Amino acid sequence: MYNLNGKVALVTGAAGAAGIGRAIALRLAQEGADLVVNDLLEDDGIRSGLPDVVAEIEGLGQCALAAYADVSQADEVERMVAQALERFGRIDILVNNAGAPAGRDRVPVVDLEEDAFDLVQRVNVKGTYLCCRAVARHMLDRGGGGTIINISSMAGKFGVPRYAAYCASKFAVRGFTQALARELGAAGITVYAICPGLIASERIDDMAAALAPDGVDPADHREVMIADSIKNSALGRMVGQDDVADIAAFLASDQADFMTGASLTVDGGFRSE
Numbered sequence: 273m274y275n276l277n278g279k280v281a282l283v284t285g286a287a288g289a290a291g292i293g294r295a296i297a298l299r300l301a302q303e304g305a306d307l308v309v310n311d312l313l314e315d316d317g318i319r320s321g322l323p324d325v326v327a328e329i330e331g332l333g334q335c336a337l338a339a340y341a342d343v344s345q346a347d348e349v350e351r352m353v354a355q356a357l358e359r360f361g362r363i364d365i366l367v368n369n370a371g372a373p374a375g376r377d378r379v380p381v382v383d384l385e386e387d388a389f390d391l392v393q394r395v396n397v398k399g400t401y402l403c404c405r406a407v408a409r410h411m412l413d414r415g416g417g418g419t420i421i422n423i424s425s426m427a428g429k430f431g432v433p434r435y436a437a438y439c440a441s442k443f444a445v446r447g448f449t450q451a452l453a454r455e456l457g458a459a460g461i462t463v464y465a466i467c468p469g470l471i472a473s474e475r476i477d478d479m480a481a482a483l484a485p486d487g488v489d490p491a492d493h494r495e496v497m498i499a500d501s502i503k504n505s506a507l508g509r510m511v512g513q514d515d516v517a518d519i520a521a522f523l524a525s526d527q528a529d530f531m532t533g534a535s536l537t538v539d540g541g542f543r544s545e
């Protein structure tokens with residue numbers, strides 16, 4: 273549907289078997305892009321790991337490189353981008369998808385520990401900035417052109433109790449996106465944010481564990497979260513990973529160019545903003 277033949281995309285935080293990053297990477301590969309997929313080196317026993325994602329992309333006939341890096345560390349980001357350029361010679365599409373795990377940050381602000389707050393900002397905001405800086409420098413050096421997609425959240429559009437650290441980070445991503453779009457537009461580089469609603473990735477298990485009221489089994493709370501999400505959807509179902517991947521593929525294409533700076537909500541009509 274969208275012609276990404278000959279383009280190279282870098283997707284961060286792509287190791288989750290049910291993650292948004294994996295879905296976006298596969299969708300971009302279906303459109304003809306080669307991929308650099310990133311995540312942390314650690315295997316937490318939940319995420320299937322980058323080798324599986326690389327194999328799936330190769331199964332679609334595209335080339336793929338696994339690049340392990342902590343996106344919140346400047347030297348690791350620089351090394352990841354250098355690795356990508358050494359292998360493919362270019363990066364045309366950057367998707368900043370990596371997100372700090374939901375956990376100790378999902379508490380009322382009065383109980384929010386400083387280190388839990390910092391971790392969320394470090395991965396979600398600083399990680400986005402570092403990857404944008406490194407890849408935008410490359411895009412400018414080669415004469416311009418390219419697309420950057422930052423994954424924000426519905427919680428980047430309105431405040432949610434017990435999500436203050438997360439909301440702060442995802443609102444920040446939208447502001448950063450708008451500013452960067454205005455800086456890079458003259459060089460033909462477009463910058464967008466996507467704001468998904470609740471998705472049943474591995475992350476929802478972390479969220480349910482953190483948010484379950486005392487005495488409620490996290491697995492039961494997970495079902496409540498899913499039921500609420502379906503009830504609030506205009507379309508009667510949860511947001512799927514592929515819903516986000518479809519929008520990412522559109523934004524990565526030339527057809528989306530005049531929307532640069534936009535933050536697109538993908539929430540099945542939950543808020544319709």
Ligand code: NAD
Nearest residue numbers: 285288291292312342343369370371425468470471473475
């Ligand atoms: P996920 O946990 O599968 O994906 C996040 C990935 O980021 C993980 O694989 C994790 O290992 C990786 N990561 C964490 N810290 C990192 C770091 N420092 N460097 C590199 N990688 C790191 O969860 P997901 O739901 O697929 O989330 C993907 C993105 O979508 C996140 O930014 C999240 O905030 C956002 N989002 C998720 C939902 C949802 O309901 N699941 C909704 C809106 C937005």
